[in-house]
Amino acid sequence: MAVLAASRSNVHSPIPTPSDDLADSEIEADDQAPANGGDFFGTYEEDEIQWPGDMEWYANSSENSDSSDSEDDVVPGLDDAEWEPLVTGRDLEDQLGTAEEDSTEMNSHNRDLRQQIEQRVLQEDAITIVQYPDARAGHPIPQADICNANAAYATVINDTANPYAPFASRVDWEIARWAKLRGPTSTAFSDLLGISEVHEKLGLSYKNSRELNKIIDKQLPGRPKFRREQIVVAGEAFDVFYRDVIECVKALYGDPDFADFLIFAPERHYADEEQTVRLFHDMHTGKWWWDTQKKLDQRKPGATIIPIIISSDKTQVTMFRNKTAYPVYLTIGNIPKEIRRKPSRRAHILLAYLPTTRLEHITNQASRRRTIANLYHACMGRVLAPLEEAGLDGIVMKSGNGILRRSHPLFACFVGDYPEQVLVTGVKTTECPKCDIPPAELGSNAAPFEMRNLDAVLNALAAIDNGDLAFVHACREAGIKPIIHPFWEPLPYTNIFQAVTPDVLHQLYQGLIKHLLGWLAEAFGAAEIDGRCRRLPPNHHIRLFMKGITSLSQISGTEHSQICRFLLGIIIDIRLPNRLAPSRLIRAVRGLLDFLYLAQYPCHSSETLTLLTEALDLFHNNKQIFVDLGIRNNFNLPKLHAGRHYMSMIQTFGTTDNYNTEYTERLHIDLAKDAYRATNHKDEFVQMTQWLERKEKIARHERHVMWRLHGNPIRHQPRPANLSFDRVQTLTKHPSMKAVPIQKLITEYGATYFPTTRRRLEDLAAAIHLPFRTLPVYHIIKWRSDGAQGHGDPCVTVDSAHVKPRRVTTSQKGADVPARFDTVLINDGTGRSAGIEGYRVGQIRVIFSIPQSAVTMMFLPQSSLPNISPM
Structure with a gap:
């Protein structure tokens, strides 16, 4: 039995309320900080500060009594006459804001509406699934004998007695x-x-x-072997190492670890029985699979689509000497995204190593760029050529459970950063790879655009038979570079401009957020930003940048993600130069951060997608502040314009975690960098491919041995894929402190109301006594996800809270480590799974458990209890 005691704090963080299944918990949300030292901001009384939401002091101000400023534009506790003086013109419009933003009632309405929208996505019981109307889609082929992949593997090993054979x-x-x-x-x-x-x-x-x-x-059997071939471009031969793409698809499709989870037919998911609010999550819930299935059924019904997802990205394999590798990865959309995004599940396969030559002997830069593009497409064309016939006619494939289906592997998605997208589509740099919007209009949120016309581009590519000059002119008219037979030209049911997917890592974290940090440093000053970063209190899931963030170089996507968690909080009340009002800047930052987090929802509905668009509109409606400050002249950034395609792409291919480049960036470590380190750096790609093949064989044999010894412990537990997941509280096996006196809980932990609560319990229940003077105490509690998608994944820690008193360390020569008492959101009984309504902010002061010896005595008859004096 574990119990948490907490008090109110002005610092808050979104940790769920401890549930009753762990313990009988009592959390005190008092109205003032404990008297034994306060929190990280010092000791104070309730009447010494203005709590957020208390705007009476502002309304009584004679200077602002008629102002229409919203709470977003007001910083409580600051002198308003100095902070935002009454001015005219543009600054007056900025100060007053729009009627919609300034209306507190409207803001409350919008907040409630958003909470209702998100709540509908979380309701598992209300989800309605509409199956594809033709039941033959994804239907198995009749067969006499079914032999699953593990049994077939054992036949190859040819040893039924020894599970470890060979x-x-x-x-x-x-x-x-x-x-x-x-x-x-x-x-x-x-x-x-x-x-x-x-x-x-x-x-x-x-x-x-x-x-x-x-x-x-x-x-040992394994995945397909690598081939080594030469590609001749511009009279020069280049080596490309690749696998048979069909065999790679068969290896993933027939992997026994994925057999219980494969998806064979498209579906439409709705959040209501009336089918008015559509849901998008895994790839089979998007429009592309459904529409492509209809096209295939017109030729020959009963097809099983295998969406091919290709990713390519050049990467450094050495810290020095500038040695690079150019891996191409493949996965299939039939595997649920929750499995594909975990490298440990091996749902991606290395398809090829492309040539990394720079063609430095070509002095003309334009000619060099064209040759590199033609080399890339020539290599990818050789690798993906088998998909043309297989996609049209289909091939019989066996899944891991031994069932046969007529499968059509179709190139569906290309995952890559902006340079890769430009290279694949053949458009010019600074242009959008998906649409025809002019480069000068990229920063507009209202400029019209149309998706690039694939038929016009294919007609231009066919003009190569009319001569070089006609070919170049035709490509220029179609808006692409003169590429000789791009790899996607013959692939069936493929639209490369549609196949280019959003890229959260490079477009948002390494793109827009990187730009935003630079803009804010110019607006507020690097010293102020860094100073506020250093003053942040320690808290769970918040990384502290003790040297600031403006001087960081080569910031990773993970670091940008950590900065985003506190970015809005540290700028909320900084003054702008020239006495400009900060309202537009705060709204712009809020809009961009809202868009960032909404874009990463694991499940979207047609309603939440409107929130995504509104967040982007909020940024665009207020971005002029950066121009007024002299920070930007325009916003013609391809990565900013890409945000306008997110809504349609989520509707087409499912949510962005289906195709995030973050997953393939992680694969560089295992399949490129580690492989290179295992070689002697001479003819390295031969050794890298051989090393990788052996490692894959050992990993496959390991899973087979586990199957031979224990069977298959993973079974399919279908559950609707949405935003919800169950959380389980966990504590360490042994307490951090075995016996802490009650008085020490008051003086060092700040649990000032513990004795009062104890006496109140004894008074309310006369038959219950609390016979203990010391308690075991825990300094950390974790919340773990139970793997709600049913894909056999182990529990993972999703949140934690730390409760540690001040201490002196011996490892750092007696350094004084300050106390840390994390804050949580406490459900008052009316809180829901979405939003913060019905929650209060509390600070955990102690996590303890009642000793087992005391538990047995607590419920004994009063006559049999020992005589213990009250404290």
């Missing part, structure tokens, strides 16, 4: 697995086995790395 024993297999997945270099491993009697005592079937590699190469 390895002799468990030790033989475990050491081989360690050597290839976790161990040292091949030379070091051979030296280890070369030590006298090591090989004999362990009973290994191999004496060195060479013999182990021979077993893996010849006796």
Whole structure:
């Protein structure tokens, strides 16, 4: 039994209320800070400060009694006459704001409306699923015998008695697995086995790395092998290493780990029985799959679509010497996004290593760029060529459970950053890869645009038969570069301009947020921004940048994500130069941050998508403040314009976590950087591909051994994919402090109301006594997700709260570590899963459990209890 005690604080963070299944919890949300030292901002009384929402002091001001300023434009506690003087012209309009923004009642209405919209998405019981009308879509092919992938694998191994075969024993297999997945270099491993009697005592079937590699190469099945071919472009030959794309698709489609979760037909999901609010999450809920299924059914019904998702990105594999690799990754949309986004589930496969030449011998830069583009498309065309026939006619594929279907692998999505999108589509830099909007209108939120005409582009590409000059003119008219047979030209049911997907990592975090930080540093001053960063109190899931954020270089996407969590809070009351009102700037920042977080919803509805558009409109409606401050001249940024395509792309291919480049960026570590480090840096790609094949075989054999020993522990538990997930509270196995006296809970932890609460419990229940003077105390509590999607994933920590008193450390020469008492949102009984209505802010002061010996005594008859004096 664990109990939390808390008090009110002016710092808050969105941690869920502890539920009753963990313990009988009592959380005090008092109206003032404890008297034993206050919080991070010092000790104060209730009447010494103005709490947010108390605007009576402002209304009584004679200078502002007739003002229509909204609460968004007012900073309580500041001298209004100095802060926002009454001016005329543009500044007056900015100060007063629009009628919609300035109306508190309207803001409250919008907040309630948003909460209702999000609440509908969270209601699992109300979800209505509409199946594709033709039941033959994704239907299995009749077959006599069904042999699942694990049984077929055992047949290849040809040893039914030994689950570790072809390895002799468990030790033989475990050491081989360690050597290839976790161990040292091949030379070091051979030296280890070369030590006298090591090989004999362990009973290994191999004496060195060479013999182990021979077993893996010849006796273990795995994913397709790499090929090495030469591509000739402009009279020069280049090596490309690639796998058979059809075999790669079969390897993912037939993986037994995904067999229970594969999706074979499109569906439409709705948040209500009337089917008025549509939901979008996994790829099969988008419009592309449904529409493409209809097109395939016109030729031959009963098709199973396999959406091919391709990602390419050049990456550095060394810190120095500028050595690069150009991996191409492949995954399929039939695998749920919750599995695809986890590298440990191996739902992506390395398809190819493209040439990384810079063609420095071509001195003309325009010619060099054209040659590089033609080289890229020539290599990708060779790799993806088998998709043309397979996509049209279909091929029989076997899933991991042994069931056959007529499958059509269709190129659906391309995932990449802006340079990759420009390279793939063939448009010019500074232009949108998806639409025909002029570069000078990229910063507008109202300029009209049309999606690029694929038919016109294909006709221009066909003009290559009419001569070079006609070909160049035709491509210029179509708005693309003169690329000779781009790889997507012959692929069926493919629109490359539609296939380019949103990129949260590079477009938002590494794009717009990076720009925004620079703009804010110019507007407020780097010293002020950094000073406020250093004064942030420690809190859960908040990284502290003790040296500030303006001087950081090469900020990663993760760091930008951490900065976004407190960015609005540190600028909310900074003064602008020239006495400009901050309202427009705050709205612009809020709009951009709202768009950032709304774009990452794991489930969207047709209603939440309108919130996404409104957030982008909020930024555009207030972005002029950066021009007035002299920070920007225009906003013609392709990454800003890309935000206008997010709504349609989510409706087409599902939510952005289906195709986030963050996942493939993580794959660079495992499939490029680590692979390069395992080589001797001579003809490295031959060694990299071989190293990768062996590692994949060991990983596949590991899963087969687990199946042989324990069966398949993962079973499909279908649940609607939405924003909800259950949270379970967890504590450490042993308390942080085994026996803390009650008085110490008051003086050091600040639980000032603990004795009063204890006596109140004893008075209310005369039969219950609390026979203890000390309590075991925990310094951290975690909330873990139970894997609500039913994909067999383990629980993960989604939030935590720390409760630690002041202490002196011995590791840092007696350094004084200040106390830390995190804040939580406390449900008063009316709070819902969306929004903050019905929640109060409280500060956790102590997490304790009642000793087991006291529990047995608490419910005994009063006559049998020992005589314990009250405290």
